[in-house]
Amino acid sequence: MFEQEFRLLTLIERVGKLTGRKKLQKIVHLLKHKGAPFHFNYRYHHYGPYSTQLQAEMDYLVENDLIAEEMVQGAYTYSLTEDGKKLLHFLEKERNMSLYLNDTLLDKLLTKSSSFLELVSTYVFLLEIGYSPSEARQKTVELKPDLVSHLDEALSFYEEINHVE
């Protein structure tokens, strides 16, 4: 009961205030890629890998006043409401729920911009659907021509997070 709610509430609590729908989508995708138990299905969209399930879950949590959604300077921001905190702490205390999120990995992801994560997430998505690293690189150039100047940096970053245990 409430396992799905618990995972997202934990992530938002850990981050404090998360800025940008894109950043949220890409962070969850990359955490999932590294083994975090988020079971959202991703498909490729214009702005990179995107999960309608994750968006639906966030909308549901917002609708039920567990997560606050605000538009701040052209980006949606997310934080826990008091009810959200109450539910999270109840589930931790009474139901003994827990979720391990790799702090090192999460901190690294949070330092990057939404667009940069879009590039990394796109490359990772291509690897996940069977592209070799060189094919994925080539396809990322085709899919993300506007961001290509950051591609080398993005691939180095991927290697870096790939080594985070």
Added chain:
Amino acid sequence: MFFNGDKMKAFRDPIHDIIYFDKDEEKLLLKLIDTKEFQRLRHIRQLGFSSVTYPGATHTRFAHSLGVAYLMKRFIEKLLHLKDEIAEQYKEELQKYRMLALASALLHDIGHGPFSHALESITNINHEDLTTAIISGNTEVNKLLESYRSGFSKEVISVIKRTHSSQAIVKLLSSQLDVDRMDYLLRDSLMTGVSYGYFDLEWLIHVLRIGKFDGRLEIGLDLDKGLSIAEDFIMARYYMYKHVYFHKTTRSVEVMVGNIVNRALELHEQGKIELKDGLELFTYNKSGIDFRDEQFLSSFLKLTDHTLWHYISVWCNHHDSILYNLCQDVLSRKLYKAFPIENYEGNFDMMRKVIEIEKEEQIDAKYIISTDTPSTSYYKDSYIMQKDKETEESSEKEASEHIILFDQNGTGYELSHKSDIVSSIRNKKLNIKRAYSPLKFKERLLGGK
């Protein structure tokens, strides 16, 4: 339209009447249909457990997949005959990728496992990932695609996964106005007998357009002639979602069968049950097996709805009371009872009662109560369920769902900005929250002793 009967393979179909594929030009499709991986779809029901609620809903992924490929053919044909300037720009692309589009449409659901979406949350194996694995793995499907053209299987995957360079083909298969959705809405509506899922497909094809919106290619409808059918299409989706895909009885069986599989897994871990005939795949979540592994794939391809029904029947005689009660109750349709949950504040009291029952009965909470919200359902309609998002700064923009209406000049408008009905549906969320519980626990959870 004239068909040379000798050249055509015909399939009778309740939605499209006769589905034709050309025996020469579309030979690849006929060969793909004959593969064992595709034939398996005859044994996977399109709507999982919906026949518990709607007895007629026994149609299969096989019929749906044929319908999607046929609709793709009709949509492309329509777009190739459009005379406007924008459509002209895409004709070459549509012709070039026609066979790719048809093969992708035919194969888009080939990775579906038993009971369609119902068990994905337990195995954590998504059918789209399995679709990719089947198309790229050591399978008859892969061999046929590669013999058609080297690298063709990867192209099919890129269409299904939406990374292909032809956005026209990608969006015909997967967008808010795609052939997949059109076929399943009409098919599910007809087979359930729920007629409000019907919409006028012929008129929708008649007013189909292609154009650009927000700098990107979109498949849309004609603003003047297509507004009413677009509204009808959304209403059909809304009603089907509310009354069929999210029906409380169907969801109740899904929850119970999910619990059967969960219990079988627990007993398997304790060495009290053997999982075989493909059911061992349910241990995937914990075993860390790569689902692209050849042996895994081969076991998966043997697994159909029938396998699971067989074991549900066998487990009716198992010595574990949780398992046999669940199996007997599912087979005799004694289902978990649904009740609304209002808010999370009230849930704290209910959760405390769950903890009490857990201790008294020595059973896990999932066998006492399961919650069900639109977000936990696998049938999602992101257009009717997502409020239109405010415009984000360019670097922060993320996907939003659109249905585009094009005027005579090719200017596109989002449907909900042109239709009060659609706007109203999109902004009034379907906030259904339910819980399911065996009858013996329900009263206590709701305040009784």
